[in-house]
Amino acid sequence: MLANPEKVIQSIRDAGLQPPEMLTLMITGRCNLRCRHCWLDCRPESAAAPVPVNVVCDIIDGFTRLGGTGLSLTGGEVLTHPDWFEILVFACEHTGLKEVCLQTNAMLVTPHMAAEVSALSSGRLSIQISMDGASAKSHDLVRGKGSFNRALRGLNCLLEAGVGPRIRVAFTEMAHNFDGIPRLMKKLETFGIRRMVSSTLVKDGRAGRTNRLALPTPDQYAEMVNFYRFDAAFRTLYDKMGSISAIEWYKGRSISATQVCSCIKTPFVTAEGRMYPCVMLSAEKYSVGGIHQRSMADVVLAALPLWAQLPVIERKRRRALRDCRGCPGEVHCQGGCMGRAYAVCGDLMSVEDRCALRRAVYQLG
Template sequence: MIAPLQLVAWETTRRCPLACRHCRGAARDAAYDNELTTEEGLCLIDGIAEFAKPILILTGGEPLFRPDIFELALHASGKGMRVVMSPCGQFIDAEGVRQIKESGIVRLSISLDGATARSHDAFRGVSGAFDKTLAALSRLKEAGIEFQINTTVSKLNHQELPAILALAKTTGAVAFNPFFLVPTGRGAAIADLILSPEEHEAALTWVAEKAFGDSLDVHPTCAPHFNRILRQGALHKENTPKRKRLLASRGCLGGNGFIFISHQGILQPCGFLDISCGNVRDAGFNVKKLYEESELFNQLRNRKDYRGKCGVCEFLDACGGCRARALKQAGDVLGEEPYCLYQPKKNMNEIIELDEIDRELLTRLQHDFPVSSRPFEAVAQECGLTEEVVLSRMKRLSENGLLRRIGVSLHSAKIGSISTLVAAKVQKERVEGVAAFVNHYTEVTHNYEREDGFNLWFTIVAPDKKRLNKILTEVREQPGVETVLDLPATHLFKIDVNFSLK
C-alpha cells in the first residue's frame, strides 16, 4: 500500500559554512555544480503540489546560501504546503527574520549538538558556531517564529541529552528532535561513535519517557525502534491525546510517506540512503510518477520481504528498522537494523525442535533450584554437562521464547513483610491512568485489568502495615476510583506444578 506523501526534504543546496563530523553530504563551503535553478525549483514545487500537500523541509547544506530561498518558500506556501526550513543558524539576522516571516515559513529546525560551546563547536567543526546559534534562537523567539532543536546523538554527547533538552526549553523551542547517527558521508569516518545497541536502548527509553511526559514535543529521528520501545512502555501511560498521537506514529517512512530530493534533483528514500530512484528533471518534474512507481520505494513498502530479525519481528509494522544502517552494515537495504538489541518472539506457528538435553534441563529447572552463587554450575554437574553449555542453552531457549523467566519467589510473611490482594472499581475512562499510578509503587507485584465491576486487581507486598495502609489510602484518593477492597489471604494454597518434558 502506498502511503500519502507527508514529508518532502529538499536539499536546496549542498554548500555549507560548517564542517560537521556527521554530515551525510560531506558538505563544504563551495559552489556545487548542476543544482536546481529557481525555475526548476518552482517546477518541482508545482509537481509535488499536483498530487500532495506535504510538509516541505527546505534543507541543505545551508538553504540561506540560495538567494531565491524565500521566493521558493513563498511559492510552496501559496500551494498549500506547510513550509519549514533547516538552516545552520549562522546567518539569521534581523533582515533574515523579517524575510522568514513574510515567506510563509512556519517553523525552523536548528541544530544544537552539545549543551556547551565546547562540545557543539567541536562537532560542528567551526569555533563560535554555538554562540551564533544561540543568538539566532534569541532573535527567532523575540520575533515569535516557531523553532525546534535537532541534535545528532552519538557517543560524544548522549550523556548531554538532558542538558540539551533543558537548553532547548530555555531558548524557547517548541520541539526537541534527537537524530541518531547514521554512518554516511563524513559520518562514515566516525562510525565508531554510533551508540551500541544497549546505549540506543537506554537513550531511546529516556526519549520515550520525555515524549510521554514533557511539555515539549519530543520525538527522535533515524531511530525507528523508538516505536517499539514506545509501545512496550505505553501500557503504563495514561490514555491522553499525546499518547494516542505517539502510538499512531510509524517507524521509517523512507519511500512511503517521505522522500528526499537532492540538490541535483535526485529522488531518494531518505538523505542517508544514497540510492537514486530517478531524477525529477528527467521525469519532467512528475514527482507523483516517481513516488508511486520507484522499484526501490515499492520494495521498502513491502515489509514482509525484510530480512533478519526485522523480518520476523512482531513490531515490524510499527518500526521497520533503519534501512540506511542496514545497507551500511551488511550491504542489504532490506536487512535487519544492526543497532536494535530486541530479540523478536518467533512465529507461534513455527515448531522449535528440542533435543534430549533441552528437555532434561527444562524439566530439571522446574524444581529444587539450587540456591547458590553459581546455581547453573550445580545443575550442570547434576546433568553431566558444563556450566557453559547450560548457560548457552538457557540463552537460546530464552531467545526462542520457550523460557520466559527464572527468578526467586519469596514467602513475604516469613521475611516480615505484609501482603494483600486489592480489588478496585475504577471508572472505565480512568483505568489506564489509575493502573499507571498503581504501577509506580515498587511494592506492587502484579496488576491486572478485569472485565467485571471490580476491574483492577493487584497485589501489594509492603514492609509493614503502616506502609500498606498508606498505599491503599493514596489509591483510594485517585480520580475515578470508586471502591477499593483490601483482601488479605487467610489461607495459602500453593500448587507445585511441574511439567515433565522427557
C-alpha cells in the same frame, strides 16, 4: 507528453505504494560548514550549486499536484541560497502546502532575516535549527570551532523577532553528546522553544569515514529510558517537547509494526536533481535523475516499477530475519528501518545498525 497527476496517484496506489506526503528538498549542496557527520558530504565548495528558484518552485508545484502537503527545505545550508526567502514565500503563500519547514544551522541568521521570516504570516512555517550538543564542546566537535556560539546568536535573532514558537531544534544523537539531551531540553524550554526532535547518527557519507563520531551505546539508550521512567520532572518536560528514538521505541514497544516501508510517502530530492523514494533510503539503484528537467509526475511514473519492488523486498526481509526471532522487540521493530540497514551495510536485507540499541530498550520491560 506530460503525465496526468491524478492518473499518477492512482498508479502509485496500484503499485502498492503510498502517494508522497512530505518532501525533503535540497535547494543547494553548498554549506557554510563541513560537518564531520554530514551524510550528504556538503561543504562550501560543493559541486551541487544552488538550484535556480524557478526550478525549485516547479518541483514544489509538481509535488503538490501529486497531493503532497508537507515540505522540508534543506541543503547544504539553505541560507547560503541567494533566493532562499523567495522560495520560502512561494512555499508558504502560493501553494496549498500545510507544513513548510526550513532546516538550517542558524549561523547566518541576521536581525534583518529574522524580521523577514517573522513577517511571513504563515502558520504553516517552522524553522528547524540543528544543535548537536548542549555545550559548545560537543556541538563544535561535529560542526567546527565557534559554530555553537554563532548558532546561538542566530537563534537569538529569531527569538527577538518573535519567531520562537515556530522553532524546533533537531539533534543528532552520538555517543559524545547523547547524555546532554535533558540539559539541552531544559535550556530550550527557558528560550520558549516548544519542540526538540532527535535521531540517531547514520554512519553514511562523511560520518561513515570518521572514527571520531560513534552511535550512542546500548547502555546510554537504556539509561535515558530509565531516566524518563523514573524522573518525573524530565518525563513531564519530554512529554511536552521531546522526541528521542529510544523513548519513542519504549513507549511504542507493544504496538506491532504492521506497515511496511512507507515509500514513497517521504521522498527526498537532491540538489543534483535525483529523487529517492524515502529520505532514509540512499540507495543509488532506487533513485532517478532528471527532476530539474522533467515534471515530478513524469519522474515518479518512470520510477514506479523500481520503487514497487521495495515493499516486496521489505516483506521478504521481515520473513528472513532470523536474528530477530526471540528478541523482546520482534513484533514492534521487525528489523528496523530498511533504509538505515542499506546506508550502513549496503544490504537491504539486513537488520538496521541500531539493533543492539533497540534490544537494550525493548528488554527494559
